[in-house]
Amino acid sequence: MGRRAKNKQAPPESLDPKPEWTSKKRLGKRKAEADDIDEKPSPRPSKKVRDLNGKGKETTKMDRSSSKKEGKKQPKVVEDGWEDVEEGGDLKTHAKSLFDDDEDDELEGDLDALAFDEVDDDLLQGPPQEFDFDSDDDDVPPPVSLKSKKSKQAERPRKIIPTLSDASSSVEDEDEDDEPVTMDNMAQRSRKLEAQAAAEAEIDLEEAQADAQLAEDEEDDVDMDADEDNNGDMDVEPFHLPTASEIEQEKATGGPDIQLVQRRMRECVRVLAKFNRRAEKGRSRSEYVDQIVADIASYYGYNEFLAEKLFLLFPVHEAIEFFESNEAPRPVTIRTNTLKTRRRDLAQGLVNRGVNLEPIGKWTNVGLQVFESNVPIGATPEYLAGHYMLQAASSFLPVIALAPQPNERVLDMASAPGGKTTHMAALMQNTGVIFANDANKTRTKSLTANVHRLGCKNVVVCSYDGREFPKVMGGFDRVLLDAPCSGTGVISKDPSVKVNKSDRDFTLLSHLQKQLILCAIDSVNPESKTGGYMVYSTCSVTVEENEAVVDYALKKRPNVKLMDTGLEFGVEGFTKYRGKTFNPSVKLTRRFYPHVHNMDGFFVAKFKVEKRSKALAVAREKEAVEEPVLVDEEFMTDVIPTIPAFKGFDAEEDRPYLEEAKRKRMKAKGLRPPPRSKAAPPSANVVEAEA
Numbered sequence: 001m002g003r004r005a006k007n008k009q010a011p012p013e014s015l016d017p018k019p020e021w022t023s024k025k026r027l028g029k030r031k032a033e034a035d036d037i038d039e040k041p042s043p044r045p046s047k048k049v050r051d052l053n054g055k056g057k058e059t060t061k062m063d064r065s066s067s068k069k070e071g072k073k074q075p076k077v078v079e080d081g082w083e084d085v086e087e088g089g090d091l092k093t094h095a096k097s098l099f100d101d102d103e104d105d106e107l108e109g110d111l112d113a114l115a116f117d118e119v120d121d122d123l124l125q126g127p128p129q130e131f132d133f134d135s136d137d138d139d140v141p142p143p144v145s146l147k148s149k150k151s152k153q154a155e156r157p158r159k160i161i162p163t164l165s166d167a168s169s170s171v172e173d174e175d176e177d178d179e180p181v182t183m184d185n186m187a188q189r190s191r192k193l194e195a196q197a198a199a200e201a202e203i204d205l206e207e208a209q210a211d212a213q214l215a216e217d218e219e220d221d222v223d224m225d226a227d228e229d230n231n232g233d234m235d236v237e238p239f240h241l242p243t244a245s246e247i248e249q250e251k252a253t254g255g256p257d258i259q260l261v262q263r264r265m266r267e268c269v270r271v272l273a274k275f276n277r278r279a280e281k282g283r284s285r286s287e288y289v290d291q292i293v294a295d296i297a298s299y300y301g302y303n304e305f306l307a308e309k310l311f312l313l314f315p316v317h318e319a320i321e322f323f324e325s326n327e328a329p330r331p332v333t334i335r336t337n338t339l340k341t342r343r344r345d346l347a348q349g350l351v352n353r354g355v356n357l358e359p360i361g362k363w364t365n366v367g368l369q370v371f372e373s374n375v376p377i378g379a380t381p382e383y384l385a386g387h388y389m390l391q392a393a394s395s396f397l398p399v400i401a402l403a404p405q406p407n408e409r410v411l412d413m414a415s416a417p418g419g420k421t422t423h424m425a426a427l428m429q430n431t432g433v434i435f436a437n438d439a440n441k442t443r444t445k446s447l448t449a450n451v452h453r454l455g456c457k458n459v460v461v462c463s464y465d466g467r468e469f470p471k472v473m474g475g476f477d478r479v480l481l482d483a484p485c486s487g488t489g490v491i492s493k494d495p496s497v498k499v500n501k502s503d504r505d506f507t508l509l510s511h512l513q514k515q516l517i518l519c520a521i522d523s524v525n526p527e528s529k530t531g532g533y534m535v536y537s538t539c540s541v542t543v544e545e546n547e548a549v550v551d552y553a554l555k556k557r558p559n560v561k562l563m564d565t566g567l568e569f570g571v572e573g574f575t576k577y578r579g580k581t582f583n584p585s586v587k588l589t590r591r592f593y594p595h596v597h598n599m600d601g602f603f604v605a606k607f608k609v610e611k612r613s614k615a616l617a618v619a620r621e622k623e624a625v626e627e628p629v630l631v632d633e634e635f636m637t638d639v640i641p642t643i644p645a646f647k648g649f650d651a652e653e654d655r656p657y658l659e660e661a662k663r664k665r666m667k668a669k670g671l672r673p674p675p676r677s678k679a680a681p682p683s684a685n686v687v688e689a690e691a
């Protein structure tokens, strides 16, 4: 679809009130059918996802408000406490004062000069090349106007596992959402939302307690499980996994019925939660896992390989939440370009055009979340004047973690189309120098366009393979490697990821990422007076693109260590994953998930680079050795039992242990061990007695 078409406001969709799940639809084509919108209005409120501003805002907000705000409202501009803050300042302090009532009168620049009374959408869209809608994951403007998101939301499949939080999808919020956000009511609404957040926290606590109670009740409820349906009714047919021939038959008849798949997923979740009690006799855990993965793949339209890879990242119940969240769009967010304006002024200008927006949250002093707009948000005069960048909230994170300082020398190793480069330029107040590199020359065009549009004067654009650094240049105070990745964190934006990634892609990507991360580290000046940092990020959630890459870097470069990212939220990185153990410090990395943080899936790791020295290498090696090593029980026989007051080896005493160890080793190699000698085999009791 061309850009023009993408930006055009979609005509209102008619929503047939026929319940979505009454139709006997077959799976597979569900996402592709245009008439789905008519057929499947969501029968209940969309899932509420906790917003990062801590206000408990819901993604459904856009839906509700969009229908209410048809007229071109021109809210009057008032002094409402949109106190803007210096980029790079103390975020926490500024966050506190974000909605204070003292107004900063000093206006920089005059937006009126740009103000258009009537905005002609088509005119504003202009020729395609004027806008950077390049395919970068982070900085893609909404493909259609905000209003059309409404129909996309309505398309969302019903949740498989309803949670308590769904029930609390607040009715109370609706009154508030009826009202457009204006400069008048913004501070007041913010306070209200914060109160709601507190209430939500309480609800969460109650939910957790209720869950705990439920778990306890389930313990006592042994016999009921077998015949209960999801509503607790006793007379439904007990669930059984389909046999191979039943599956064959399903395939022959065009795939399973959607309701059947839903029920099967629900039941598999239930069984896997308490396998020993609920599984059918003779069925293994892996059979249930295989079934639920196959059903997830067909229900949500993934290839089975990726469905399994993503499924395994989470506890079963949470995995469904993750897949669900990929079906809903993330909030549309913009980043104020503080080189040209202040957030308050930008918000004022956009509100005047009928844009419904709010600050994203306290963790950023430049982000705005757009709920609804009468004008295409990627083509307002403010956009064209470079006052903001359309940018996913998640893509602010690596820049915040890197925290580039004025007058530094910075490398953005994979930078197109420049969302993060231009953010860094703003934090550096257009001082110092940023080398914005991208291997893809074509993509550097949109990077250059953004650099110009946003008025960044400290950026040098270049196009090398990142693996050529630091040979081409090095000695940077800070380096950002926002690595090329599979995009498993941005599936809601690019659903093609669901089917176009194979095992080989992940292997190749992980390999490239490992090469790039070493080059990024080596490009840092360890003697930098102000920095010496490297941030690695991806918009993917897979372990091989994230923790495994970071762990590899730690192993290969003893002169680096992981640091706290400084980000206020996010889930700790994995230190163990499916039999792999990573350096314990990998838990300092941060993961971000759509179903938890209501932003794209993302990963951020921050490294401090020190001077290479032999002593450091030895120290790191020692640290690594001193870490507890998990040994498979199979090999435990090689370990000499710890005996208090150990007085040295006694060959005769140790013989049974050594013999036993030898027997096990031989068995492991498939050899037949010799019969045991007459000496008693070692046992814990013997050791204790001897001790």
Ligand SMILES: C[S@@+](CC[C@H](N)C(=O)[O-])C[C@H]1O[C@@H](n2cnc3c(N)ncnc32)[C@H](O)[C@@H]1O
Pocket (backbone or CB within 6 Å): 136, 137, 138, 139, 395, 413, 414, 415, 416, 417, 418, 419, 420, 421, 437, 438, 439, 440, 443, 464, 465, 466, 467, 482, 483, 484, 485
């Ligand atoms: C996730 S995108 C970067 C997004 C960018 N940081 C931003 O915020 O706008 C990854 C980029 O890596 C580039 N890339 C791929 N392989 C590369 C390589 N070997 N060296 C440098 N850049 C590469 C791609 O062209 C792509 O633009």
